[in-house]
Amino acid sequence: MLNKYYPSREFKALLFDFDGTVADTMGVHLAAWNHGLSIYNLTLSREQHLAWAGRPTRMIVQMLNELHKVDIPVDEFLKAKEVNYFASVHEVKEIVSVVEIIKHYHGKIPMAIVTGSRHKPVETTLSHLGLTKYFDHLVCAEDYVHGKPAPDCFLRAAELLNVRPEDCLVFEDAALGIEAAKNAGMACLKVDDRHELMVVEF
Structure with a gap:
């Protein structure tokens, strides 16, 4: 082949x-990102998500913290995002x-x-x-x-x-x-x- x-x-x-x-998985991951980010009044656009594709999730959270001058706790966010992802993995x-x-x-x-x-x-x-x-x-x-x-x-x-x-x-x-x-x-x-x-x- x-x-x-x-x-x-x-x-x-x-x-x-x-x-x-x-x-x-990209649509399910983006939805999980935005569900987790909503409590910080932030969103991740599809374009930004695609541009950052391939980076470890931990690194993306750190980049969001720097970009928006916020303090999202990385480990806590990772766990919450994964829970949201698992809820929709059947899709x-x-x-x-x-x-x-x-x-x-x-x-x-x-x-x-x-x-x-x-x-x-x-x-x-x-x-x-x-x-x-x-x-x-x-x-x-x-x-x-x-x-x-x-x-x-x-x-x-x-x-x-x-x-x-x-x-x-x-x-x-x-x-x-x-x-x-x-x-x-x-x-x-x-x-x-x-x-x-x-x-x-x-």
């Missing part, structure tokens, strides 16, 4: 961003074009989720979608210090899978994630707004 995009390359690992790449659907690739290469090429989301929401959503078994590792926000566009998360996944970075193919929907893939020295396929795949030229 990947020969369509890279006819002359063979990859040894496939690394998938999660939100907006494997699972169509999340898989992104078919990407999941077809995941299922096709399962057992043939090792795969990992690499995300700015925390373990619990990712694990809960994978379970809801029946996709848990397809991934060898989950690299989530708790597993690295520097978020996308830093390459740390992708390099950590390559290390866990015992594969050289240049032998990894990344699937990403967000600009920050694509930049992180570039910084990690990895090839990248972008998942666009229509959930179609396109090669990213660096």
